[in-house]
Amino acid sequence: MKKVSISPLALVASLVQHRQLLLDMAWRETIGRYKGSMFGLFWSLLTPLMMLGIYTFVFSEIFKSRWGADTHTSKSAFAIILFAGLIMFNMFAECASKAPSIILSNQNYVKKVVFPLEILACVNALSALFHAAVSFLVLLAFQYFGMGEIPLTALFAVLIIVPFMFFLLGLMWFLSAAGVYLRDIGQTIGVTITGMMFVSPIFFPLSSYPERWRFLAAFNPLTYPIEQVRSVVIFGNSLDWYVWTQYVIGAAVFAWLGFAWFQKTRKGFADVL
Template sequence: MRDYSASPVEMVASLWQNRELITASAKREVLGRYRGSVMGILWSFFNPLFMLAVYTFVFSEIFKARWNAASESKTEFALVLFAGLIVFNLFAECVNRAPSLILSNVNYVKKVVFPLEVLPWITLASALFHCAVSFAVWVIAYVVLYGTPHLTMMYVPFVIFPFIFLVMGLSWGLASLGVYLRDVSQVIGIVTTVLMFLSPIFYPATALPESYRGWLYLNPLTPIIEQTRDALYWGRSPDFMVLLIYWLVGALVSWIGFAWFQKTRKGFSDVL
């Protein structure tokens, strides 16, 4: 039986060697999601636009929500909330789909010589497309409501990039685990819902008592949500020390997930 390399070099090499396959597959996946609809891919733009409009109305007009007591802005809460949701949705789309990636592509395991390790990359590429569209909607809304965005917005890709490594590590690990434990997909659905409410999306971290605030920062989504929000809305530069630590942790998690996937993939065909 073939041995699959689990080295970090192989992880990067696989991405580079299969970049055209990943791009084509992600494009097909995105287009396939809207195939048959009247507006087609335009729905990828209208969906986040509609959700932003709903958040703005509900939180500013119905709940009279303000991100901080000193603010009188009716739209601030919706934009700050939506910035956090952009990060969370990227995470949730990849992680929720990961446990079923191999199970839904059995032909790739049994009948076709296919680089199975690229399946999480394809999901990520599709999720990044929707993330980019949501980001564009956010920027347009900011321009309409407030004018020229902050230059710190240019830091967002540098904030998201280490987050991608973390997401990929979890996706590889869950994709493999989902083959052997079919209950994983159900558990992950619950976990991501819990994480959404345990992340500073609907509230600032400062809203929690200091005794609980430390636990909030153990959530891997918290620093990325706050750094993204700072760069987008508040006009603050990222905390580069936090990002450096996240780079190191994300790279480690990514390699561990890839190594686990490579070591366990030999048994996929037997289980399926």
């Protein structure tokens, strides 16, 4: 078997070398879910629009929810705040739900010694990023028409998404490798994702956490990207550079650990499959 490396430089070299293959597979993965449908890729725009409408109706009309202690939050503002958190969570959910079966569903690539298996996680991450980008366009459009402006600080969203992608890649490398040996991961990941949705500050602000449970937010990897995207895109605040630096370092280390785990365990993929 071809010798594999756990060096971050080896990963970068592999992505550069196979960049065209990566982009082609990511595009096929993106449009593959819409194959045979009447509206095709247009569903990537319709889905976030429908999701925004449903959540707005349920939480503002049925539950009469308001954002935190601000009882004067308009329905449009509440929907935008909620939707911003959902965009980040949906990126996580899409990546995490697919991760355990990435290798299992691509067994033909495992048998090919020269195929760079490490890019399969990147393929799914780029597909999730595409759908998130479309959702962000919907968010910005609704914010402009609903709140009258889009703050310049919204540009900082890119700096938040980049380390978040590092985290997602690390998670996918961990889960995709573990999923080969522990098939039960694929059965439990759905429940885990649902649990993460309700413990993350998506439907409520971070300040709503009871004091004794505040530590859960600190250890939740979704807390920072969700809160910061809202802060820069909706509320017009600048980045907290100190916390951002910590998150970048933590996400980069986690990504490398996930990659190292994947590289160390890939030698046994063919035998197990």
